[in-house]
Amino acid sequence: MRSFQADYVFPVNAPPLEKGILLTEDDGTVIELLPADATIRLQDMGVLLETHKGILVPGFVNTHCHLELSCMKGQISPKKGIAGFVSEFVAKRNSFNDEERKLAIEQAEKEMILNGIVAVGDISNGADTFGLKAKSNLYYHTFIECFDLNPSKTEESFGRALSLRDEWLRLSPGSGKQISVVAHAPYTVTPHLLLKICALARERGSILSFHNQESEAENEMFTVGKGSLMEMYKKMGLDLSWFKVSGQSSLRSVLPCYEGVGKVLLVHNTYTSKEEVQWAEHCSEQMSKAKTNPASSQRIYWATCPGANLYIENRMPEYAFFAGQEHAVTIGTDSLASNGSLSVLEELKLIIEHSPEISLETGMRWATLNGAEFLGIDKQFGSFEKGKKPGVVWITDAGLSKLSSGSSARRLV
Ligand SMILES: [Zn+2]
Structure with missing residues (x-):
């Protein structure tokens, strides 16, 4: 048995406990608080x-990463806008050999572990990360990502994604969830x-995610058919020529397709308006009510990746728009292509610095339990509750309501 005490212990599912004591089994299973x-x-x-001086929190859940882009x-x-970022990315992405890519992926995972991350929602366009993920001590949910702007290539793009999925399942049988x-x-x-x-996700009961309103150009494309992405x-x-201008934002244009899909993570939301947040929540409630099986009810989660938003667009989401969604906001690091580090704690510092009205207690929920709920792993991760094995992370130079620029994370279990 081990017992940990700190200035404050954040169980996350309950208020922080001053000088609280966390009892765990040797393997980190929570016995009692x-x-x-x-x-x-x-x-x-x-x-x-x-x-310990400082605070204790459960292991962090990074809901949006692209480990394969670590090189x-x-x-x-930085700060060239989404079209500038994509153009430069496309020009440079093939300039690394297999060994360089592999080393960068391994290094990036080590960085996540050091930063107290225990579970990751990770985007994959290829199989570069599969070997590492299959053996890792971190929990991974892999999102195989599809791109396609040529209607005659749709079957090919989808088929490629399915082959990649099957490649993962051969490597890690039984990990279909x-x-x-x-x-x-x-x-x-x-x-x-x-x-x-969306049809595949409904059939398999899969969780989904997509990058949402990372730039104004994305909305312009759908509302008026112009902007830097179209250019x-x-x-x-x-x-x-097949693209139809809907006259509505990108979110309003595509979200109805997701009807009946269980959980959907919208990533970035930098240019999402307050009305759209409320509309999306209303949509998911209506869709859930329409379903006969409550277990498959729809839920929208909002992932914020402020480090990447500052890197690409030099702007952050308006967190006040998400007031009332405290149980549905999660945190992602995005990739090292658009961020200096893979640390949920560093993202949380940016959020609180930008929006001091967000309490550390709320921010810790975004950083842990909400992501665990989205990934469907909250029976093990996300909070200090009896029987869970969420990881124990010590944050230095922190208190009940503050982090400092020097606060750092250290994994104790
Ligand atoms: Zn991303």
Whole structure:
């Protein structure tokens, strides 16, 4: 048995406990959370207390990452907007050999472990990360990502994603619940491909995610058929004559396709308006009510990746728009192509610095339990509750309501 005490323990499912004591089995399974006055009793029983200055939290859940892009760290100029980012990314992505990509992926995973991350929602376009994930101590859910802007290639794109999924299942049999086929974003898939992806998710009961409103250009494409993304596509020589301007934002244009899919994670939401947040929530409630099986009720989750948003668009989401959604916001690091580190704690510092009205207690819920619920792993991860094995992370230089720029994470179990 081990026992940990800190200035505050954040169980996450309940308010922080001052000088609280966390009892775990040696393997980290939570036995009990005790108040400060249990200290003497434990000492009398000869239990050795491990005491820490700062706070204790469950392991972090990183709901949006692209581990396979780790070799792109520092390769793309910051603050050039989404079209600038994509153009430079496409030009440079093939300039690394297999060994360089493999080493960068291994290094990035080590970084996540050091930063207290225990579970990851990870996007894959290829099989580069599969070997590492199959053997890892971290929990991974892999989202196989589809792109397709040529309606005559839809079957091919979808078939490639299915082959990749099957490759993963051969490597890790029995992990069918840890893999989904998803669309990259509304602006990079044809309507036919999106329908196929959603139909597969309904059939398999898979969770889905897509990049949502990361730029204003994405909304412009759908509302008026113009903007820097449309210009970039023209320069690339793509025939978009099939694309229909809906006159509505990208989110309003595509979300109805997701009707009947269980859980959907919208990633970024940098240009999502308050009305759209409320509309999306209303949609998912209506869709859930229409379903006969309550177990498959629909839920929208909102992943924020502020480090990447600042890197690409130099803007962050308006967190006030998500007031009332405290149980549905999650945190992602995105990839090292658009972020300096893979640390949920660093993302949380950015969020609180930008929006001090968000309490540390709420932020910790975004960083842990909400992501665990989205990934369907909250029986093990996300909070200090009896029987869970969520990881124990010590945050230095932190208190009940504050992190400092020097706060760092250290995994204790
Ligand atoms: Zn991403």
